[in-house]
Amino acid sequence: MGKNPKKVVLAYSGGLDTSVILRWLQERYGCEVVTFTADLGQGEELGPARAKAEAMGVREIFVEDLREKFVKDFVFPMFRANALYEGQYLLGTSIARPLISQRQIEIAEAVGADAVAHGATGKGNDQVRFELAYYALKPDIRVIAPWREWELTSRTKLLEFAERHQIPITRDKRGEAPFSVDANLLHSSSEGKILEDPAHGPDEIVFQRTLSPEAAPDVATEITIDFRHGDPVAINGEALSPAALLTKLNALGRANGIGRLDMVENRFVGMKSRGIYETPGGTILLAAHRAIETITLDREAAHLKDSIMPRYAEVIYNGLWFSPERHMMQALIDASQHSVNGRVRLKLYKGNVICIGRESPDSLYDSRVVTFEEDGGAYDHKDAQGFIRLNALRLRLGAMKGRRGGAL
Known part of the structure; x- marks a missing residue:
């Protein structure tokens, strides 16, 4: 050369x-x-x-x-997208x-x-x-x-x-060495050698960042995470820098056996590989971010964002962070996060992250509309009839032609 x-x-x-x-x-x-x-x-x-x-x-x-x-x-821009590669991997490496x-x-x-x-x-x-x-x-x-x-x-x-x-x-x-390890503040990845056979589960010696769920406390840990424009900014009301916040979440996740993943993934170069991942803080963060989005994102905005997430995750996995398509998707994702503000309450228990409350000054959840009780005219039930008939029109026309059950 x-x-x-x-x-x-x-x-x-x-x-x-x-x-x-x-x-x-x-x-x-x-x-x-x-x-x-x-x-x-x-x-x-x-x-x-x-x-x-x-x-x-x-x-x-x-x-x-x-x-x-x-x-x-x-890390935070990626988590605004709720990115998961092949539905599981939080993309730590x-x-x-x-x-x-x-x-x-x-x-x-x-x-x-x-x-x-x-x-x-x-x-x-x-x-x-x-x-x-x-x-x-x-x-x-x-x-x-x-x-x-x-x-x-x-x-x-x-x-x-x-x-x-x-x-x-x-x-x-x-x-x-019995297996190789790559680690950073987001996760730890272990692969190779004794882990190459996906038919056999990993020994406990593989895990370095989490207690086993069985060894975690029998009493749940409750925490709150505050979000501003889609990024976490505080835990239990204490404002923290990004690295300090993720470090704190890692400690909470570790103590409660959260964030273990045994995965066989498709590498970009073409082969399948088996990895053992530990992402304690990231697993908590993903659950919390999705929870605050449920009350702050418009339905179609949320669905559009979810529809591009697999592509966004694949782009990062394949090493295309600096590509035009990642920048374009990031702009869309970031635009969706302006109203993603508020507080999420979580229960951490033996490997599980359970949302037990969410609130936001920008919440789109309206109890007057959704209530089973008298809503004071906030919602007219009669409106549903025309809505349903219009959505049924193509189905009725197809059925009239003998194309029942969605047959083409």
């Missing part, structure tokens, strides 16, 4: 794979490597990543806390990739790098998500994907390379 790059910005975790990639880039291309490590709330200390990069001769090291931006500008990619490109431009690199494998979705974002933001950027180029095709070869180049290997990395 032409001459070697001069400077590469690497998405760097400090783990075995990206540390090997760092040295491989230096050796294979003879280029300067800049490392970028993002704190998205994965729950790991990032100091060691900086220290390891320094030990490997990296001069420009970026370690950044992006938790607030992650939740405010990526998918929504993190555009932010990492965006910041990686910004750093590349700031330091004068002519290439970026990632550690995603050639079988997964993440390679697509990273690279579609790179090209959308900087069309002429060179992308290096070592897993599609090198000959280090096994864990043994990775370890041998690391030992040969004196890359520190933690004790737990020398043994065969």
Whole structure:
């Protein structure tokens, strides 16, 4: 692909794979490597990543806390749509990739790098998500994907390379990891190895962010969540920043065994894969947001929004956050949220999120119209007769022609 790059910005975790990639880039291309490590709330200390990069001769090291931006500008906009991929997945990994990619490109431009690199494998979705974002933001950027180029095709070869180049290997990395984990403030994802057979349920050791529902308290936890323009702004009346609010919901979800999902999904690259997801705070947030929308959204607006949700979720899953279609759908979704204001009361109990109340100054719910008691003339029952006859007209005409029961 032409001459070697001069400077590469690497998405760097400090783990075995990206540390090997760092040295491989230096050796294979003879280029300067800049490392970028993002704190998205994965729950790991990032100091060691900086220290390891320094030990490997990296001069420009970026370690950044992006938790607030992650939740405010990526997670919350997605939750305004009530997005679920294939009806279940809350897109915890998918929504993190555009932010990492965006910041990686910004750093590349700031330091004068002519290439970026990632550690995603050639079988997964993440390679697509990273690279579609790179090209959308900087069309002429060179992308290096070592897993599609090198000959280090096994864990043994990775370890041998690391030992040969004196890359520190933690004790737990020398043994065969039972499954792989990706985590951020929204969720934790576990897959591979012992989890590859979908016929067998996951052992309890897989779950890191939630108690089992059986071990959760026998007494329900009741909370309130306040919304403003579709975004949560307070829990139990306490105003919180986006990241602090999601952190609080995660703690509440964890304690009550909420947010576990065992799913076989269709990857964008064509294969089916099995993943174990834990999204405690997100599961609570989705239930609360849908509850406040039930009293604040017009029927047709709500139905239109629901009709585009699967497409919106698929676009995010496939790595097209920066695409024209996502921006168009986001504009529609955001326009629907101006009146999504108010408070939802929830009961959290042994894996369940139960709405027990909702109220809003912008509520469209009118007790005078819906009541079974005397409504004071708010609704004229006689109006229903013409409404029904008009809607029945095509059915009656079809039946007259012998096309009964919806037959064409």
